[in-house]
Amino acid sequence: MRFFTITIVALSFFWTVSATAADVMEVVKKANHISYYKGKDGRAKVNMSIIDAQGRVRVREFIILRRDDDDTDGKQKFYVYFNKPADVKKMVFMVHKNLDRGDDRWLYLPALDLVKRIAASDERTSFVGSHFFYEDVSGRGVDEDRHEILEEDDTYYIVKSTPKDPNSVEFVFYKNWIHKGTFLPIKTEYYDDRGQVIRSYTALKVDMIGGHPTVTASRMENHETGGKTLMNYSAVKYDVGLPENIFTERYLRKSPRKYLR
Amino acid sequence: MYRAIIPALLAFLLGTFSETLLAQEIKLPEGLGDLSIMVAEESEEQGVPFDLSGFLESRIGARLGSDAHQKDMSIGEMRFQVGIEKEFDSLTFNFVSDFIYDPVQGKHAVNLETGQGFMDIREANLTFSPLDFMDVKVGRQVLTWGTGDLLFINDLFAKDWNSFFIGRDDEYLKGPSDALKMAFFFGDYNLDVVYVPRFDADRFIDGTRISFFDRASSDLSGRKNPVFVDRLDRWFEDDELALRFYGAFGAYETALYYYNGYWKSPAGQNITTGRGTFPRLQVFGSSIRGPVSKGIGSLEIGYYKSSDGAGSNPLVRNSEIRMSVGYEQEIGSEFTGGIQYYVEHRLDYDQYLAALPNGALQDRQNRHLFTLRVTKLLMQQDLKISLFDFYSPSDKDGYLRLNISYKILDTLKVELGGNIFYGQKVYSFFGQFQDNSNIYTAIHYDF
Numbered sequence: 001m002r003f004f005t006i007t008i009v010a011l012s013f014f015w016t017v018s019a020t021a022a023d024v025m026e027v028v029k030k031a032n033h034i035s036y037y038k039g040k041d042g043r044a045k046v047n048m049s050i051i052d053a054q055g056r057v058r059v060r061e062f063i064i065l066r067r068d069d070d071d072t073d074g075k076q077k078f079y080v081y082f083n084k085p086a087d088v089k090k091m092v093f094m095v096h097k098n099l100d101r102g103d104d105r106w107l108y109l110p111a112l113d114l115v116k117r118i119a120a121s122d123e124r125t126s127f128v129g130s131h132f133f134y135e136d137v138s139g140r141g142v143d144e145d146r147h148e149i150l151e152e153d154d155t156y157y158i159v160k161s162t163p164k165d166p167n168s169v170e171f172v173f174y175k176n177w178i179h180k181g182t183f184l185p186i187k188t189e190y191y192d193d194r195g196q197v198i199r200s201y202t203a204l205k206v207d208m209i210g211g212h213p214t215v216t217a218s219r220m221e222n223h224e225t226g227g228k229t230l231m232n233y234s235a236v237k238y239d240v241g242l243p244e245n246i247f248t249e250r251y252l253r254k255s256p257r258k259y260l261r
Numbered sequence: 262m263y264r265a266i267i268p269a270l271l272a273f274l275l276g277t278f279s280e281t282l283l284a285q286e287i288k289l290p291e292g293l294g295d296l297s298i299m300v301a302e303e304s305e306e307q308g309v310p311f312d313l314s315g316f317l318e319s320r321i322g323a324r325l326g327s328d329a330h331q332k333d334m335s336i337g338e339m340r341f342q343v344g345i346e347k348e349f350d351s352l353t354f355n356f357v358s359d360f361i362y363d364p365v366q367g368k369h370a371v372n373l374e375t376g377q378g379f380m381d382i383r384e385a386n387l388t389f390s391p392l393d394f395m396d397v398k399v400g401r402q403v404l405t406w407g408t409g410d411l412l413f414i415n416d417l418f419a420k421d422w423n424s425f426f427i428g429r430d431d432e433y434l435k436g437p438s439d440a441l442k443m444a445f446f447f448g449d450y451n452l453d454v455v456y457v458p459r460f461d462a463d464r465f466i467d468g469t470r471i472s473f474f475d476r477a478s479s480d481l482s483g484r485k486n487p488v489f490v491d492r493l494d495r496w497f498e499d500d501e502l503a504l505r506f507y508g509a510f511g512a513y514e515t516a517l518y519y520y521n522g523y524w525k526s527p528a529g530q531n532i533t534t535g536r537g538t539f540p541r542l543q544v545f546g547s548s549i550r551g552p553v554s555k556g557i558g559s560l561e562i563g564y565y566k567s568s569d570g571a572g573s574n575p576l577v578r579n580s581e582i583r584m585s586v587g588y589e590q591e592i593g594s595e596f597t598g599g600i601q602y603y604v605e606h607r608l609d610y611d612q613y614l615a616a617l618p619n620g621a622l623q624d625r626q627n628r629h630l631f632t633l634r635v636t637k638l639l640m641q642q643d644l645k646i647s648l649f650d651f652y653s654p655s656d657k658d659g660y661l662r663l664n665i666s667y668k669i670l671d672t673l674k675v676e677l678g679g680n681i682f683y684g685q686k687v688y689s690f691f692g693q694f695q696d697n698s699n700i701y702t703a704i705h706y707d708f
Contacts, residue, residue, distance in 0.1 A: 050641060058641065058671050085671035086707035089314055102552060104512050111432035113405045117514070119556040121591045129642035155289070179293060186290060206292035215290070227641070249507075250446050254388060254396050257348060 024147045027157050030183040031176070033073050036139035038212040039238030041067040043259060046233055050130045053226030059084055060128050063260050067242045074099050077247035078138065081260050092252050093128075097138055108252035115252055124169055131220040131229040136201065144168075155180055171198060182206070182213040198224050210238040312346040315357075315708055322428050322701025325681075330472040330483020335680075335699035336427045338363040344384075357384040366470065374492075376421060376436065376464050383437050396444040403435045404442065404455060406505055406516070408550045408559035410634060411649065412603050414583045415518035415546040415563050417503060417525055418455075421464035426471050426694065428678050428701035436464050450508040457501035457522070460493040462539060465526035466694075474693035476622055477535065481687065481696065490527050490537040499523070513551035518563070520544040528567070528578035540577045541568035556590025572609030575616045580608040595638035603630040622688055629655040643668040651691065658684025658692035676703040 048060040061084035069075040080093040092108040102120035109116065123135040145161035152158070157180065162173040171190035179186050188201040205217035214236055221228040246256050322336040344357040359381045371378035386400030407416040411434070419436035438461045445452045465488075466473050472483035482488075493499035501522030508515060520543065527537030546563030562584045571577040583606070589599035605628040607613060617623060631654070636647045645666045652659040664678035679700040684692025 052641065058643070058668075086314060086316070087672075087674065087705075101512075102555070104552070109432075111403065112435050113403045115406075117408075117550055117557050117559075119590045119597060120552070121597075122594065125591075125594055126642065129638075131641075179289075182293065184293070186293070203290040203293075206290050208292075213293075217291075245446070248446075250396065250444065250451070253444075254390075254398075257353070 024149045024159060025142070027149065027178055027183070028142050028147050028159060028161075029073070031159075031178045031185050032139060032142050034183045034213065035185060035215075036076075037068055037073045038214065039210065040071075041065070041240050041242040042236070042238045043240050043242070044233045044236040046231060048128070048130050048132075048232075049230045051228050051230070058129065060130065062128075065240075065242055065246060065256075065259055067244065067247060076138070077244075079247055079251070079256075081255060090255070092255065094247060094252060095138065096247065099141060103138075106249075106252060113253065115249055130231075131199075131222050131227055132231065136220065145174075150175065156186070184213055184215060196223075198222070204230075207236070209236045212238055313344070313708075314346075315341070315343040316705055317341050317708075318703055318705040320429065320701060320703040322699045324696065325698045325700065326696060328472055328483065328696035330468070330481055330485065331470075331697070332365055332484075334365050335470075335697065336429070336701055337365045342383075351389055353388045355384050355386050355388065356382075358382045374461070376424075377469075394446045396446075398442040398444075399440075401437045401439050402442065403432075404438050404440065404503075405435060406453070407518075408548045408561045408587065409585045409603070410587060410589070410599055410601060410632065411651075412585050412587075412601060412630075412632065414561045414585060415505075415516075415520065415544060415548065417501075417520045417522065417542075417544060419461045419463050419525065422466050422526075423464055423470040426466075426680055426697060428680055428699060428703075430705075436461070450506065453503075453505040453507075455501075455503040457503075459496045460499040460501055460523055460539065462490075462492070462523075463525040471694060471697045474688040476688070477530075479622075481693070488527065488537050489535075490539070491531055491534070493523060493539055511551075513549055515549045516547060518544065518546040518548070520546075524567070524578060529574075530576045532576055538577075540571065542566065553588060554590070556588055559585075559587045561585050572612035573616045575613075575618060575621070579610075579613050582606040582608065589634070593637075595642070597634075597636050599632075599634040601632040603632070604628065605630075625655055627655060628690065629653060640667075653690065656684065656686070656689040656692065658682075658686070658689040660691045660694070672707045674705045674707075676705065677701075678703075 043063065043065045046062050046064055050058040050060065061082070063081045063083070065079040067077045069077070076097045078095040078097065082088045082091045090110040094106045094108070096104040098104065105118045105120060107116045107118050108114070121134070123140070124133045127134050127137050144165070145163050147159050147161045150158045150160045157178045159176045159178055160173055161176065163169050166172065172193045174188055174190045176185045177187040178184070184203060184206060185201070186203045189197045190199040192198045200221050200223065202219045203215045204219055205215070206213050207216045208214070214233065216233040216236065218231050219228055220231070240259065242259060245251070246259065318340050320336055320338055320340065322334065324331065324333055324335050327333070339362040341360045342357065347354045361379055361381060366377060368377045369379050371380045373382055382401055384402055386398050386402045388396065388398045390396050404418040405416055407413055413420065418438050421433055421436040424433035438457055439459065440455050440457045443454045468483050468487040472481050475482035475486070502520070504519040506517045522542060523539040524542045527539060529538040529540040530536070531538050543566040544563050545566070546561065548559065548561035550557065550559040562582070565581040565583060567578055567580045571579050583604065585601055585603040587599065587601035589597060592598045607624065607626050610626045614623070631652050633650045634648070636645065638645055647664050649662040650659060661681040661683070662678070663681070664676060666674055666676040668674045681698045682691050682694040684695060686692045687695070
């Protein structure tokens, strides 16, 4: 029995060493790439069901267009055209994502023909009233956290990420289950200082689209309030050939129909 | 199998099984079980050939005090808006009209200029791109540009101050214009040209909904003595031209503006009839907007060149310089704040004083104004609390706008709000509206 225990401990030690030997930054960067930078550009129709603890449901539906500035997994532009709910129909939210400074954001209100520049908000606030944060939709900079591989098995790298600036976020650390075959994060758990999971993300469905494994259904839960949001992607397309000028004031005022169908 | 058992066993032995066991609970999402069976999915193409939208709402409000010149109810209306958008090959037709039952106004004959009556067409236009670098929108449309927040310097498109003051939705601050808009895009620099073939005045305060201080009679005036004006209504003669030339320098958006037309609200008086007039006006302006510190800063300036000889003509408003500086940032979770400073500087002030009839009210050379906006979202953004205050230290008056809205459903919203005017003098810009302070409530259904 004693020998058996020692063997197990020794084996597991070996196993742990081999796991940490994998380059954690490599894993995190690949996960970031496959999550947010597939193709040169992309479009998708997004449906969100926002469900509160009492089971009340709110629905959001929008088309999202994305274009990467270059191949460096850096600056991107987003164009979000709302269909639902009816009171925000035809509104457009546009973001020029920067890495060196806050994002540039605009909101177009069609009833007033108003192009409003909006102050960059905390990235960790609700995106359109859902349980997803802005950062969940557009990505969190890989250099904002210190990463370590906690564990590795046949299927996953389990990566623990600790923020370099703890005051900028509501969690103490998060754990990411990154699928080895695709590098897609399948589950993410955010922990508070008592080690409790306060928020979690789960990928529910993955489809291969244009050669890119794509999470087409996912869930974000807030374990403190009991609310959750289900997000579905449909009509996903990559390398659409979105011109750069789509992401300018011209197309806020005159929506680019061709790409929104 | 072996490798899966070892960490579990180890964890059990060490008594710390949380992380490892959790790993075992992770279910592979649908589609990831066997990557080899993944096939490319054809994305569905679905066009919407005909688009219908709109709302139905009821809005009721009352004056807080009694106003001898108005009804006690400040607003009481049922409004049905229908919007139709139809796309043809390279042409989009857009039509938005309101149908209103409004016993407070009590006028049911349609006047598409003043917005009075049972129907108010807000949009009826065609949009197309005749050239790669050109967009055209022709017909009735709502137009907005400039950087101010509820302050407009170079935006000389029609406003509806009555709607604003009685508590209609913010979108009604903008009146429709019957215009041809041509937008040219040259890459870094762009040019908008708006031509209004027949002058579109503001839906200004004329006494029918909001009482005001009438300087001629030195008294408050309301629905019994509304303002009569000489409307400019000759097609292609009483016309307006508005230009905006704009471009961005990095994150900073800059623009130059030019307007050639008329004061949008009465700014003069016909000496023989006593009717209000819309004297000629040209505006030259510029603006810049971009990130400042953690928020967005903006600066806008305009030189209002009134009609010739306005300085020495007491019946025509003088030329002015107007300027605004604004800053907005997030100050908490789902909580934003904005402040602005605005000034109207009257030019040829000495001439103005010299020409002023004896005993007439004397305006100051500068009208200073500060604004404060605070917006808080709660309950997954279903509850919105907003406050906007205008305060003028020079006029010692102000105007507070409050609104709380709650979405019971995605399509159903209730609102409670108020428009509170305050001031020391009965004749100052906001002070004159004190008797019109009101609260309102609305129920709004979108489809």
